[in-house]
Amino acid sequence: MRISVDPEQCYGSGDCVHRAPSVFTKVGGLGAVIPGREHDLDLPRVREAVEGCPAAAITVTRED
Template identity: 65%
Template sequence: MKISVDPERCYGSGDCVYRVPSVFTEVDGFGAVVPGREDAGDDPLVREAAESCPSQAIAIS
């Protein structure tokens, strides 16, 4: 399952990076998916990070 971060919604809280640094990173102060890790959506920690994102910017499809 693919993960994406909507840059229009993200406000750069950094929660996702703190929770799963192997999958999420920070680019110019905003959350982003580490290149090559877009398919890590099955990881329960990633799901948890998506559910906990304060701006609901993380989508798993």
């Protein structure tokens, strides 16, 4: 599974950074996943960030 933030959908609330600062950061005012942390979905705070994103910009995709 891989976490990503869609920059077209994100409006920069920073909620993801607040909930899971070890995984998310802001780049150019928008939320982004810190390089190398794209697979840290098992952290409870990451799941909270995914579910609580006000722009629904964070997605979790299956890697086959």
